[in-house]
Each structure stands twice: as structure tokens, then as C-alpha cells.
Amino acid sequence: MANVDVIVVGAGVAGLVTADRVRAAGRSVVVLEARDRVGGRTLTEVVPGVKDLSVDAGATWVAPDQQHVRTELARFGLETTPQAGPGDALASLRGKARRYTGAARALDPVTTADVGQAMMRFAAAAEHVDVVAPWRGDHATKYDAQTFESWIRRTCVTSKGRDYFRLLCEAVLATEPQNVSLLHMLFVARSGGGLSHLVTTGGGAQDARVVGGMQQLAQFLAAGLGRWVRLQEPVTTIMHDADGVSVHSESGATTAHRVVVTVPPALATSIEYLPGLPHDRTQLVQRMPHGSVVKCHAVYSRPFWHDFALSGEMTTDEGPGKVVFDTSPPGSGYGVLTVLVEGDDALRLGARGEARARTAVLRGLAEHLGPRAMDPLAFVSRDWTAEEWTRGCFGAQLPPGAWTQVGSALRVPVGRIHWAGAETAERWCGYVDGAVSSGERAAAEVLAALP
Amino acid sequence: MANVDVIVVGAGVAGLVTADRVRAAGRSVVVLEARDRVGGRTLTEVVPGVKDLSVDAGATWVAPDQQHVRTELARFGLETTPQAGPGDALASLRGKARRYTGAARALDPVTTADVGQAMMRFAAAAEHVDVVAPWRGDHATKYDAQTFESWIRRTCVTSKGRDYFRLLCEAVLATEPQNVSLLHMLFVARSGGGLSHLVTTGGGAQDARVVGGMQQLAQFLAAGLGRWVRLQEPVTTIMHDADGVSVHSESGATTAHRVVVTVPPALATSIEYLPGLPHDRTQLVQRMPHGSVVKCHAVYSRPFWHDFALSGEMTTDEGPGKVVFDTSPPGSGYGVLTVLVEGDDALRLGARGEARARTAVLRGLAEHLGPRAMDPLAFVSRDWTAEEWTRGCFGAQLPPGAWTQVGSALRVPVGRIHWAGAETAERWCGYVDGAVSSGERAAAEVLAALP
CATH class of the missing domain: 3.50.50.60 (FAD/NAD(P)-binding domain)
Incomplete structure (x- = not known):
């Protein structure tokens, strides 16, 4: 019974x-x-020593076209706040940082052309993938027989173009492109409305955060x-x-x-x-x-990067923290930067212990935001690979x-x-x-x- | 304490x-x-209904240059018997079976040339692999960023040449070449004295069996x-x-x-x-x-394939049993064929249940040995993926x-x-x-x- x-x-x-x-x-x-x-893998943590402040140590963002989670949030009266804020984003590839606004990435013209042609090929290939049954279809076997890294090497003609796709893979999957099949990357992209959609704030997968935490x-x-x-x-x-x-x-x-x-x-x-x-x-x-993520939060008395007309959103090919977002709670006054350390960077950072991880991550911020970044009110990090009941994030690749x-x-x-x-x-x-x-x-x- | x-x-x-x-x-x-x-993963099983006969349902062979296991066997007075026997081996690719003797495979001249050039490239690449630390070395990253299947497609110029390497991968790793990195295949080959050595009977990895079972x-x-x-x-x-x-x-x-x-x-x-x-x-x-293996044994009253001057060693690109050896215990009079069903074939065969697996495997034998193969004294199979405490063989890939x-x-x-x-x-x-x-x-x- x-x-x-x-x-x-x-x-x-x-x-x-x-x-x-x-x-x-x-x-x-x-x-x-x-x-x-x-x-x-959702976890909202109170920041020790900072009054009334909590951060999302796990899943954070929702997209406008994510109807399932949006309906569920609405049911409990949970509100969202837009991710995109005022100021320029920063992209730094091979030591050269550029500002940009909106969805356009700050790439030089040649790299832009290379990334553009590769994106078109990627999108065309993704059209062949069946999201309900990615194992089906004429192209599935071919796409699944190679790594995404093999595709990158074959498709991009510039080294910066290749770097761009590697960074994008880490940002989306928290693992390097040699660890997944081309089919998997195509499937994930198609499953989430396209590769660009997955790395976009306003209107994309990082469109908004849940007020009070996911x-x-x-x-x-x-x-x-x-x-x-x-x-x-x-x-x-x-x-x-x-x-x-x-x-x-x-x-x-x-x-x-x-x-x-x-x-x-x-x-x-x-x-x-x-x-x-x-x-x-x-x-x-x-x-x-699973992929590997150490998610860090640096809390400042105010979002001082606004002084430089920067939004706090940054992408860099230099680790450990390659993807950064401003996740300051609206109205709180605090400035909060979320730093995503992913893949190999996460495995290595996690092994180094909290104090050294903090220094490494803050140095990365200071590189672009100046010395004020080195001295946060608080710094918290969550190493998902160390969690016995998760063993790596964002998920399986x-x-x-x-x-x-x-x-x-x-x-x-x-x-x-x-x-x-x-x-x-x-x-x-x-x-x-x-x-x-x-x-x-x-x-x-x-x-x-x-x- | x-x-x-x-x-x-x-x-x-x-x-x-x-x-x-x-x-x-x-x-x-x-x-x-x-x-x-x-x-x-060593398991010697008594064959039900056949007097005094046992078969190795798990690991079976030892090579002359495997000093560690040879010393251990000698310590307990365990003897070996050569795998290679009288008669021709058979190789069947794309529906065409050819006889051969010794180490030479029966491939047509064009395929032989293609496999030959690819083998030379493989061997040259394997020279770069550090068996003690395969993750080290200038070439490791490149070799590890691609599947062995990508290498096969790039290196072989004939479809039969590609088929040959795919079959070889399944025979050695019990998994398909898209499932492993080129580095892994190079490492396994180098770790065991070279790719050809791994698929050779006399003098190679299948040189001899343990009398009475491993x-x-x-x-x-x-x-x-x-x-x-x-x-x-x-x-x-x-x-x-x-x-x-x-x-x-x-x-x-x-x-x-x-x-x-x-x-x-x-x-x-x-x-x-x-x-x-x-x-x-x-x-x-x-x-x-893990790779996937269903290891089958068909037992006959005598090794009737000797009547056709066949050794019982067969390789075919048609599943489910692609690799076959004569493992008749010397002096027993019985004829025993060991059929290795590997990789995808093993996953699918294991799911079909014992009776249908038996029919499928015996039909494969009858294709080359005639109808007598359909009627063994006994048929036993061991599906290693179904073993709770192994979950696939030969091992991790x-x-x-x-x-x-x-x-x-x-x-x-x-x-x-x-x-x-x-x-x-x-x-x-x-x-x-x-x-x-x-x-x-x-x-x-x-x-x-x-x-």
C-alpha cells in the first residue's frame, strides 16, 4: 500500500x-x-555585515519569453527589475577594452565581420536541430561527432573571432567548447531562442532579475x-x-x-x-x-562605475571573472557587481581558497574600474562545484x-x-x-x- | 583508533x-x-549444460609484453594458451568478406594504402603524447579539443578507410570514435604499445588466454x-x-x-x-x-569452422557482433566462439532481451560460417552495462x-x-x-x- x-x-x-x-x-x-x-540551484543569500542586502548566488535572470517562470513568479507576486542600466558596457579582448551600448559588441571591423559570418552559419546549422528530439534529423550525427571547438576553428578565420565564440560558450554553458558537441551547443541555443538571445540583457536571457531574489x-x-x-x-x-x-x-x-x-x-x-x-x-x-561556476558578489557603498558612465556589464577574455553584471538592488543605494567565474577558471579558482579567489576576482574588476574596486564593503562567493548536492553549474553539458x-x-x-x-x-x-x-x-x- | x-x-x-x-x-x-x-571485470563462468566447460565473460587476453599480469599469473601457476590458431581469419567490410593470415588485414589495395597513411599519421601524433601525463605537452590541447571521429574524417580519404578506423575504435574501446577525444585514443594506443599492437593476436594484446579462465x-x-x-x-x-x-x-x-x-x-x-x-x-x-559490451559465447560440439580452414577470428562492420575469436579450450574438443558486441550495438542488443540477442548474434556468425552456427550446444552472454557494480565495459573512455x-x-x-x-x-x-x-x-x- x-x-x-x-x-x-x-x-x-x-x-x-x-x-x-x-x-x-x-x-x-x-x-x-x-x-x-x-x-x-536557486539560492538567495544575505550578505554578511551589509544591512538588508541579499544576492542571488545561483540562478538570477529571466527573459521576456520565459512564460513558465514568469507565470510562476507572478503567482506569488514576485516582481522583476530590468538588468540593463544606464552607461556603457565594456568588452575586453586580448588586452584591448572597448565600450559599447545595447546589443552590439565592441569588436573591431574585421572581427565583427568574422563573428557575423560565423553567427550566420551557426544559425543556419541550428535550424536543422530538433529541440524536442535533438538526436533526430539528418544532420544530428554529423553535428554530434565533433566538438564545438572543432567548429569554431573551422568556421572563424580570425583569432579574435575564435576567442569571441569561446568566451560565448563559457558564458552560456560554463564550460569550454572542446567539452561539448556542436550539436549540444546548437540545441541549447535553439532551445533558448538563439545564441545571441542567450547573451543579451534587454529583451534576452538576462533581461531582468527577481526583486528580493530568485x-x-x-x-x-x-x-x-x-x-x-x-x-x-x-x-x-x-x-x-x-x-x-x-x-x-x-x-x-x-x-x-x-x-x-x-x-x-x-x-x-x-x-x-x-x-x-x-x-x-x-x-x-x-x-x-556539469559545467563549473564560482559566482562572486562584490558589494560597494554605491555603484561608483556610474561615475565613468559605465553600466557595470563587462566581458573579458582574461579570467578568472570573465562575465560581470551590475546587480545592485534598485533603491538600495548599494553597488553590487556579480562576477561569473566559469569553466576552467572556476575549477582553478575554487581550488585556491576563498581569500585568494577574492583577490583575483577584485583585481580583475580593478583592471577596468580602477582601484576602488579592490575595497568592497563585502565580498561573497559560492563555488557550485564544491556543493555535494550540485557538483557544478549551470548544469549538464x-x-x-x-x-x-x-x-x-x-x-x-x-x-x-x-x-x-x-x-x-x-x-x-x-x-x-x-x-x-x-x-x-x-x-x-x-x-x-x-x- | x-x-x-x-x-x-x-x-x-x-x-x-x-x-x-x-x-x-x-x-x-x-x-x-x-x-x-x-x-x-574478470569473470569466468561455467557454461550451463556443457560438462567441464567455462568461458571468460570478462577480461580474457594477455600480451607477451604485459609483465605485471604475466608475473602474477605465473605466481599462481596459471598457464596461458596462444590465441592464434590454424586457418584464415576473416574480415568483412561493406558486405565483402576476405580471408587473411597473420597480422595483415584483408583490405583492397586502395583501402590498404589509405589505412597505411592514416596509421603513419596516427603513430606520429602518438609520439607527442606523454603516457605518464597525457594532459601535458604542446600538442595535448589540440588533440584533446577534437573527437577521434573528426580525426578519422580529416585523415582518411576513402570511406572504407574511415570504416576501418571506426571498427578499430570499437574493438579497442567498446565505444564509437565520436565519443572520445583524439588525445584519448592516442594515449590508449601509446599506453598499450601502439594501435596495431592492440588489435593483434600472436604477439599482440590478444596473444594468449589464461587456461581455466582469467x-x-x-x-x-x-x-x-x-x-x-x-x-x-x-x-x-x-x-x-x-x-x-x-x-x-x-x-x-x-x-x-x-x-x-x-x-x-x-x-x-x-x-x-x-x-x-x-x-x-x-x-x-x-x-x-564507460564503453558498452555484451560478451557472448556460442559453444559447439567441435570447431566446425576448421572444416573451411577458418580460424574463427572474424571482424565485420555489420553488427551486432563485430569482433569474433575462437576461444575453444585446448584439448576439450568443444568449439567456442567469443563474440564481442560493443558500443552502440551493445546498448541496443542489451535492450532487446537475451533470446533476441542470441538470434541476432548467431545470425551474424551464420553469415560467414554457414547454418551450423545457428545451432550451438549452448549460448551464454554477459551484458556488462546491466551490471550494477560495473555499468559498462571495458572501462572509462x-x-x-x-x-x-x-x-x-x-x-x-x-x-x-x-x-x-x-x-x-x-x-x-x-x-x-x-x-x-x-x-x-x-x-x-x-x-x-x-x-
Whole structure:
């Protein structure tokens, strides 16, 4: 006999949305979460020593065309504030910094032409990719047989053009272009409305932030579920057969008709499944490594970069912090810079310890904003690779061969086991919006299957 | 206080050699094994219904230049029998089968020329690879940024030449060339004495088999360790600090000065480490997926292929069983064909169930050996992807980017945690010989560090 109708593994956004929808349909649900908090890769942290200030240490931005997450935010009265602010952005490639405004990048004419022709080729290739089933189609095998780096080398004719695409890959995936297949990059771009859309503030993927922080979404969802969200219960084993599922954690077993596993595939492999999972699934979870991110926040008494008519948005090919945004809370007076340290930079920075990481990141800011950048009121950083229950951000990035060989196993339920999470989304794969839609899909699956 | 000096996780060949050497040095050791048997990826199975016949369902062959495993076999009086037998081998590419003898492959002159020039280029590139540290060197980054498939497409000028290298990749790694970096393939080849050496019987990697089966090595090693090998104890958690380690399984905790983890990296990630592991290690274990193998044995009353002057060794580009060897035990009278189903073929065959797999494999044999092949005395198969405690064979194959970004973490101890296993070997990486040498290395590491 089942304790509940549905068990959800993981109290990130995908898991909480799943549970919320199951409850809304009048069925019973329990969410088992390994951590002592909800939110998964969304995490809003209070900045120590700075009154009333919190920062998003995890997922931050929403796009105008992310209807799933926008609807969910609106439901709880959560408002957004535009990312784009006054002043110029900065782009620094090979030691040369240029200002720019709007969506245009400050590249010299030759590089602009090179990036432009490559972008057109990329967009044309992306047209061949099926977002619902990227493993399908005439071109899929060819695109999946090569790295994105191979494509960059073949397609760009200038070294700065190649650098630009490498930087773009790190900014979008938090991993280097040799680590993913061309197909994966094409899929992610198409899944999120195009490569340029993914790196754009006004109107793009970084269009707006959630006032008060993104984690509130998870907190409101969890509050609605009350005691049915059980923290600090890492799931060790899932037993499943024709009669039901039995999900084991240290505190014992919970039984249900269905289970929805919402943790990233690389973590889902730590759960023991009895009986074991199908072959393609067993392979797939071995081939979805995470990118690496250390997300840093430097807090200043005011956004002093406005003195130079700079917006605080910066992109540089010199690490460790290659992507910077001004995330000052509107009306707070404080100046906050979010520095994204990604890929190899993140792996190396994380290994160096917090104090040295702070110095390295602040020096990078000072390079463009002057010595005032070296002396923030506060500095906080979150190293997602060090998180036992995440092991890298933003999410899973597929190496060559994985999508076409075993990608079709990503969302297919295994008997009574269903899968959700940002990685399983067709649209906005890897984003909070994808997490929300994946939870809705998984909830619909289990509700249709419940007796 | 430590219960024992050293804990070894995993009773495969690497783990048992580690424990054997630690005991030989007069120190105490316990081996914790998840399965109800020793041997890991070595497994000698009795064939049901056929008197006195057993087959190697796992690792099988030894090469003349594999001194580590040869010494170990000799120690227990285990003998080998040559793989190469009388008769011609068969190679079938694109529907055309040709006989050949010795090391020469039966390719048409144009394909031979193409494969020849590509082999020379491959060998020249392999010269640049450092087997001790493949992540080092001027060429490493370039080789690691592309798939082996990209290299094949660029280097071979004929479609049959490309097919040949793809087949060779599957035979050596049990995965397709788009799934690994060029650097990985170069490293594996160099680690085992060259690409041709890896696919050669007489004098090469398939030079000889162990009479009575390869698993005996593990069984003899385990017998010497007696009750210090504890079966059915999957390790869940390893706690480690400056004072020692505490290794947890269902039956409780065992403490020691040092622990040697010998399970493949993709499985080592299922163990919880407290505190967590360094970043490069956390990344690396997410990027060492296993190949896929279903190893089949068809047993006949006699080796009837000798009637056609065929040796039973066959290579074909038509699946599911692309690589076939005669492994008839000398003097037994039986004719035994070992059919290796690898990579994508293995994933698909394994999903089809045993009965249909049998038919598909036997049909492949009958294609070249006639209808007698369809009616064996017995047919056994072992699907390594379905094994909870292996999850794919022969072993880990690294996708692009992994070696150069995080490969240096492969063997580096983390405090009191040491690493062994075939994947950690410099010479004969992924082979039983590499498992033996890795155990010797790990034992030397912990012995030098013990108080």
C-alpha cells in the first residue's frame, strides 16, 4: 500500500513545481530533499555585515519569453527589475577594452565581420536541430561527432573571432567548447531562442532579475506544500515494480504509486535503482557532466562605475571573472557587481581558497574600474562545484556522441520512475524556465498514470 | 583508533593486488566488495549444460609484453594458451568478406594504402603524447579539443578507410570514435604499445588466454587474503581527516589509516566523501563514461569452422557482433566462439532481451560460417552495462577536453584516499595488466605513508 500517491526527489524548482501541481490536482505527494534548504540551484543569500542586502548566488535572470517562470513568479507576486542600466558596457579582448551600448559588441571591423559570418552559419546549422528530439534529423550525427571547438576553428578565420565564440560558450554553458558537441551547443541555443538571445540583457536571457531574489520562488512553492517537503533526506535507493515504488532515505522507506526524480542526471546516478535502469539511461547519466561556476558578489557603498558612465556589464577574455553584471538592488543605494567565474577558471579558482579567489576576482574588476574596486564593503562567493548536492553549474553539458547515442532516454519514464529538472526541458533547457516546464510535464505524466 | 592499516574498496584485480601487497609488507588490510564475488571485470563462468566447460565473460587476453599480469599469473601457476590458431581469419567490410593470415588485414589495395597513411599519421601524433601525463605537452590541447571521429574524417580519404578506423575504435574501446577525444585514443594506443599492437593476436594484446579462465587470478589472490575480503558490502561513505579514514557500508564503519578506492571512477562517484573531493576530481569522475559490451559465447560440439580452414577470428562492420575469436579450450574438443558486441550495438542488443540477442548474434556468425552456427550446444552472454557494480565495459573512455582539463587528478591521492584500478594505469591503461600495476603503485603509496 502506498503512503502517498507521488514521491518527488529534490526540492529545487522542478521538484517543487511537480509537487505543487500534483497537490493542486488533489493527490498526495512528498518531496525528499538532501539539503537543509529548498531551491536547488536557486539560492538567495544575505550578505554578511551589509544591512538588508541579499544576492542571488545561483540562478538570477529571466527573459521576456520565459512564460513558465514568469507565470510562476507572478503567482506569488514576485516582481522583476530590468538588468540593463544606464552607461556603457565594456568588452575586453586580448588586452584591448572597448565600450559599447545595447546589443552590439565592441569588436573591431574585421572581427565583427568574422563573428557575423560565423553567427550566420551557426544559425543556419541550428535550424536543422530538433529541440524536442535533438538526436533526430539528418544532420544530428554529423553535428554530434565533433566538438564545438572543432567548429569554431573551422568556421572563424580570425583569432579574435575564435576567442569571441569561446568566451560565448563559457558564458552560456560554463564550460569550454572542446567539452561539448556542436550539436549540444546548437540545441541549447535553439532551445533558448538563439545564441545571441542567450547573451543579451534587454529583451534576452538576462533581461531582468527577481526583486528580493530568485530563491523566493522555491520558498513560496515549498511553503504551500508545508510539511510534505522533507529536508535533509538524501535518497539512497529507489525500488520499483509493477505495484509501486519504495524510496529509501536514512529515515526509512516511503512508498508511492510513482516517483519523479528531479535531481540532475549526474547526481541521479548516485541513487541505487532496483531493478537497474535501461542501458541507454545508464550510459546517459555517465555522459552529462556539469559545467563549473564560482559566482562572486562584490558589494560597494554605491555603484561608483556610474561615475565613468559605465553600466557595470563587462566581458573579458582574461579570467578568472570573465562575465560581470551590475546587480545592485534598485533603491538600495548599494553597488553590487556579480562576477561569473566559469569553466576552467572556476575549477582553478575554487581550488585556491576563498581569500585568494577574492583577490583575483577584485583585481580583475580593478583592471577596468580602477582601484576602488579592490575595497568592497563585502565580498561573497559560492563555488557550485564544491556543493555535494550540485557538483557544478549551470548544469549538464553533453560531450560529443551522447545526444545521438543515448539522448532519447532523457525524459522517457522507466516504469514508475519519471524524470524532471532543468536538463530535461525542451525549451530553455538548463534555465529556471526549463525547470518549471519540466515539473509541469512530469506532474502531468504522473497524474495521468495514477490509479 | 584504526581497525586496520588499510581499507581497499573493490575486490577486482587492482584491489586484490593492492591488498596482497599491503599484507605481504606485514600490514593489516580489509577489502570491501559490493558484489557476492571477487574479480570485478574478470569473470569466468561455467557454461550451463556443457560438462567441464567455462568461458571468460570478462577480461580474457594477455600480451607477451604485459609483465605485471604475466608475473602474477605465473605466481599462481596459471598457464596461458596462444590465441592464434590454424586457418584464415576473416574480415568483412561493406558486405565483402576476405580471408587473411597473420597480422595483415584483408583490405583492397586502395583501402590498404589509405589505412597505411592514416596509421603513419596516427603513430606520429602518438609520439607527442606523454603516457605518464597525457594532459601535458604542446600538442595535448589540440588533440584533446577534437573527437577521434573528426580525426578519422580529416585523415582518411576513402570511406572504407574511415570504416576501418571506426571498427578499430570499437574493438579497442567498446565505444564509437565520436565519443572520445583524439588525445584519448592516442594515449590508449601509446599506453598499450601502439594501435596495431592492440588489435593483434600472436604477439599482440590478444596473444594468449589464461587456461581455466582469467578470474582465477582474482580468486587465488582473494584466497590468500582469506576473511579479510568481505563480500556484499557496498561502500556508501568515506569520511577522512588528518587522523584517519572511516569507511561505511551497511554493516557499519571500518576505520584505517589509509583507504585505496579501486572501483572505476564512474562508480566511485556514487560514494559520498566527507569532506568532499577537490574540484578537478569532482569534474573528472563526471567525465569518465564507460564503453558498452555484451560478451557472448556460442559453444559447439567441435570447431566446425576448421572444416573451411577458418580460424574463427572474424571482424565485420555489420553488427551486432563485430569482433569474433575462437576461444575453444585446448584439448576439450568443444568449439567456442567469443563474440564481442560493443558500443552502440551493445546498448541496443542489451535492450532487446537475451533470446533476441542470441538470434541476432548467431545470425551474424551464420553469415560467414554457414547454418551450423545457428545451432550451438549452448549460448551464454554477459551484458556488462546491466551490471550494477560495473555499468559498462571495458572501462572509462574520456570525451574531448577531459584529459587536459582535469586528467591530472586521476591518480593524485586526496589526503588519505588513494586511487587504483585499470583506468589509473600509465602502461596498459584499461587492461588487466594495468589493474595489476595500479594495485602495486597504490600499495607502495600507502605503505610509504603508514605510520
